[in-house]
Amino acid sequence: MTRTNLEFKTEVKQLLDLMIHSLYSHTEIFLRELISNASDAIDRAKYESLTNSSLMENDKEWKIRITSDKDAGTLTVSDNGLGMTKDEIIEALGTIARSGTKEFMAALQNKDVKDNPELIGQFGVGFYSSFMVADRVAVISRKAGLDRSSGVRWESAADGHYTVEDIEKEKKGTDVILHLKEDEKKYLEEWEISSVVRRYSDYIEHPVVMEVEREKESELKKGEKVKIREDETLNSMKAIWLKDKSDITEEEYNQFYKHVSHDFSDPAKVIHYRAEGTSEFSALLYLPSHAPMDLFYKDYKIGPTLYVKRVQIMDHCEQLLPLYLRFVKGVVDSADLPLNVSREILQSNRLVEVMNKSITKKILDTLTEMKEKEFDTYLKFYKEFGRVLKEGIHYDFSRKEKIADLLIYESTKKGADTYTTLQEYVDTMPKEQEEIYYILGSSRTEALSSPYLEAFKAKGYEVLVMLDEVDDFIMNSLHEYKGKKVKSVVKGEIELDKKEEKEKKETEKKFKEMIELIKHQLTDDIKDVRLSGRLKETACCLVAEEGGMDPQMEKLLKSMGQDVPENKRILEINPEHALFAAMKEVFDKDPKSLVLEEYINLLYDQALLLEGSKPKDPGAFAAAVTKLMIKNAEKSA
Numbered sequence: 001m002t003r004t005n006l007e008f009k010t011e012v013k014q015l016l017d018l019m020i021h022s023l024y025s026h027t028e029i030f031l032r033e034l035i036s037n038a039s040d041a042i043d044r045a046k047y048e049s050l051t052n053s054s055l056m057e058n059d060k061e062w063k064i065r066i067t068s069d070k071d072a073g074t075l076t077v078s079d080n081g082l083g084m085t086k087d088e089i090i091e092a093l094g095t096i097a098r099s100g101t102k103e104f105m106a107a108l109q110n111k112d113v114k115d116n117p118e119l120i121g122q123f124g125v126g127f128y129s130s131f132m133v134a135d136r137v138a139v140i141s142r143k144a145g146l147d148r149s150s151g152v153r154w155e156s157a158a159d160g161h162y163t164v165e166d167i168e169k170e171k172k173g174t175d176v177i178l179h180l181k182e183d184e185k186k187y188l189e190e191w192e193i194s195s196v197v198r199r200y201s202d203y204i205e206h207p208v209v210m211e212v213e214r215e216k217e218s219e220l221k222k223g224e225k226v227k228i229r230e231d232e233t234l235n236s237m238k239a240i241w242l243k244d245k246s247d248i249t250e251e252e253y254n255q256f257y258k259h260v261s262h263d264f265s266d267p268a269k270v271i272h273y274r275a276e277g278t279s280e281f282s283a284l285l286y287l288p289s290h291a292p293m294d295l296f297y298k299d300y301k302i303g304p305t306l307y308v309k310r311v312q313i314m315d316h317c318e319q320l321l322p323l324y325l326r327f328v329k330g331v332v333d334s335a336d337l338p339l340n341v342s343r344e345i346l347q348s349n350r351l352v353e354v355m356n357k358s359i360t361k362k363i364l365d366t367l368t369e370m371k372e373k374e375f376d377t378y379l380k381f382y383k384e385f386g387r388v389l390k391e392g393i394h395y396d397f398s399r400k401e402k403i404a405d406l407l408i409y410e411s412t413k414k415g416a417d418t419y420t421t422l423q424e425y426v427d428t429m430p431k432e433q434e435e436i437y438y439i440l441g442s443s444r445t446e447a448l449s450s451p452y453l454e455a456f457k458a459k460g461y462e463v464l465v466m467l468d469e470v471d472d473f474i475m476n477s478l479h480e481y482k483g484k485k486v487k488s489v490v491k492g493e494i495e496l497d498k499k500e501e502k503e504k505k506e507t508e509k510k511f512k513e514m515i516e517l518i519k520h521q522l523t524d525d526i527k528d529v530r531l532s533g534r535l536k537e538t539a540c541c542l543v544a545e546e547g548g549m550d551p552q553m554e555k556l557l558k559s560m561g562q563d564v565p566e567n568k569r570i571l572e573i574n575p576e577h578a579l580f581a582a583m584k585e586v587f588d589k590d591p592k593s594l595v596l597e598e599y600i601n602l603l604y605d606q607a608l609l610l611e612g613s614k615p616k617d618p619g620a621f622a623a624a625v626t627k628l629m630i631k632n633a634e635k636s637a
Contacts, residue, residue, distance in 0.1 A: 004164045005161060005162075006162055006163070027132050027187075028187075029126075029129055029264060030130050031077070031193070032259070033126030034077040034126075034176050035197065037127060038078070038176075039064065039079075039204045040081075041082050042062045042064070042082075043081075045080075045083075055082075057171070059080050059171075061207075063209055064078070064206055065209050066078075066193055066197075066208065066234075067210070068189075068190070069188075072179075073179060074178060074180065075134075075178045076176065076177045078174070082144050082172075083142045083143040084174065085146070089141055089154050089164065090164060094162065133180055133181060133187060134181060135180075135181050137156060137176065137178055138176075138179075140174070141173070142169040142172050145172075146172075148168050150169075151168050151169030197234040197235055202236050202238075203252075203259055209231045210232060211231055212232045213228070213229050214232075239333070240252060240256050241272070242282055242310070253267075253270045254267065257330075260305060260330060260331060261286065261329040263292075263329075265288075268286075268288060271363060271366050275355070279334070279336055279358070280334070282332070283331070283333075285330035285331075285332075285359070285363065287366070287367075287385075288384075289384070291384040291388075300326065302321065303316040303319070303321050304316075304320055304329065306337075307333035309333070319352050319356065320332055320355055320356055321359065322360055322396055323391065324391035332355065364399065364406070367381075367389075371406060379408070379419065382406075390471070393474045394473070404481050407421065408420065412463045412465065422481045423482070425464065429484070430460070433461055436464070436481060436484050436486045437461060437462075437464065437489050438466050438471070438487070438488055439452060439453065439464070440469075440488070440550050450489075450610075452541060452543075453489060454538060455534045456489060457536075463489055469552060472550040488544075490541075490551070491548055492546030493530075493546070496533060497533070507531060508531060510575075510584075511575055511584070515530075515573070517591060518571065518600050521601075522571065522600065525568070525616065526569060527545070529572075530572055535572065535573075537577075538574060539573065540571060540572060540573045540607045540610075541571075541607055541611065542608065544567065544570075548567060551612060571603075598624055601624070602621070602624055604616065605617075
């Protein structure tokens with residue numbers, strides 16, 4: 001036998017300690033996690049045995065067994081599933097939360113997680129919940145199809161180390177042996193085990209059995225009771241998704257959601273229906289109430305579990321859902337697909353496309369109904385998943401307006417935390433308003449104080465306030481809604497007041513030479529200089545071209561290390577501002593004045609500050625402002 005001592009990574013040691021102590025109030029969930037893992041292992045073996053019957057070995061049926069040994073103080077959860085090799089057990093159990101260890105640790109450290117066990121499900125660390133009730137855990141496994149000498153034993157006391165050794169194992173599958181802590185011995189009691197299994201794992205497809213002691217009438221002496229030990233199945237094994245909705249309670253729906261999602265909070269919405277026609281299938285889908293922390297990770301598992309005639313084919317069938325609905329959990333059971341269907345076949349299968357369309361429509365219809373009839377529930381859901389849902393505007397052209405109907409935003413005419421839809425916006429637009437206006441900001445306060453809104457406030461036009469960095473990208477993809485163009489207030493030309501052409505031309509003529517001077521002096525920094533139709537009180541601002549990149553989006557991409565092409569903006573000036581009257585006087589006296597040159601540089605730096613950027617040369621800007629302050633103070637003295 002080869003025995004190897006290995007050490008967890010530093011952050012994994014910390015994570016184990018944090019998790020064991022922070023989530024201690026929900027100890028019963030460990031059993032559900034172990035049963036779910038065992039069920040997954042059987043599902044994988046069951047599927048592979050369709051084409052390789054030797055994987056069954058001598059087993060006549062798939063099952064999960066729970067063994068309580070009060071003398072040894074151990075609880076064992078065993079399965080006859082696929083099992084693991086030595087390399088697989090090190091990969092699976094030697095690394096915790098591979099997709100987000102640091103984020104998981106941060107969540108444990110920064111949140112009140114005492115009553116927040118859904119963190120376990122968010123990062124796939126369910127196995128390690130065993131250490132909440134056990135001071136030592138051993139895992140004995142043998143991969144199906146390999147000989148008895150291929151067994152492996154993994155063991156750890158959550159002390160930063162674990163051992164792995166080669167052993168002999170008679171049967172395939174995995175045994176998880178928990179050496180329970182003294183104050184957790186209640187989990188050796190039959191009634192406690194039965195209660196936890198029925199509460200959390202009743203719908204596991206495979207029997208969860210345990211040897212129990214029962215009194216039965218003696219076959220030898222009538223009327224006399226004798227004690228015998230026999231196997232008892234603890235779960236019902238009923239496929240809840242095939243039952244009639246009227247026969248399922250809310251609690252049953254919620255418990256099944258927790259089984260398929262490994263979440264520990266109730267779902268926001270249940271979607272249960274049967275489709276008939278071109279493709280017959282049953283779907284039991286859930287909208288979660290909380291976004292998992294790895295939702296935006298590249299390796300986030302997408303899609304419901306796919307069954308074919310109650311046989312699980314794959315854990316996550318991504319072909320059944322569009323990417324922007326990747327948060328949806330659940331199961332889909334098809335009566336039409338072949339049992340040997342593969343991911344490659346699914347990609348080109350017409351029936352799968354029909355199922356995808358049906359499921360997508362059903363989810364979007366459910367969200368629409370939630371928004372209209374349960375707005376408070378929808379708002380909570382939207383705050384968690386709205387950013388993902390918006391992606392559909394860009395990726396799903398055929399449903400673009402349907403998804404746009406689901407978007408909600410704050411606006412300049414609504415109070416804080418009060419929202420409007422695009423439809424409501426269009427319904428209340430003044431007749432003369434031709435476009436839907438929006439502004440991006442990092443906060444509502446910042447957005448509402450923006451000088452870019454001055455003309456809109458004066459005109460009484462509502463502007464949508466968008467606080468998500470991707471909103472500008474999404475609005476560019478939407479382009480228009482109900483025939484109304486969607487337009488950013490910081491891009492393109494704005495002309496809300498239809499001035500007489502003669503008056504506009506006279507103003508342009510008046511400032512033409514000074515505008516040319518500003519343009520010439522700032523030629524390396526800006527694309528053009530023009531009179532502004534959006535400013536009323538502020539002297540100047542920088543705007544992007546129509547279709548250009550919003551400054552907020554530009555900053556986001558740069559912070560992500562993306563190469564952002566040069567995006568020179570247009571300097572707009574407010575000819576009605578007193579500053580330009582003063583500058584015009586200086587210009588008329590001496591177009592080459594050094595004071596005028598200094599003012600133009602200050603003007604540009606001021607515009608940069610107003611859009612949220614820093615001055616081109618902060619030191620020079622500070623010196624110029626100081627100089628003006630001294631000069632003004634001397635005049636006032």
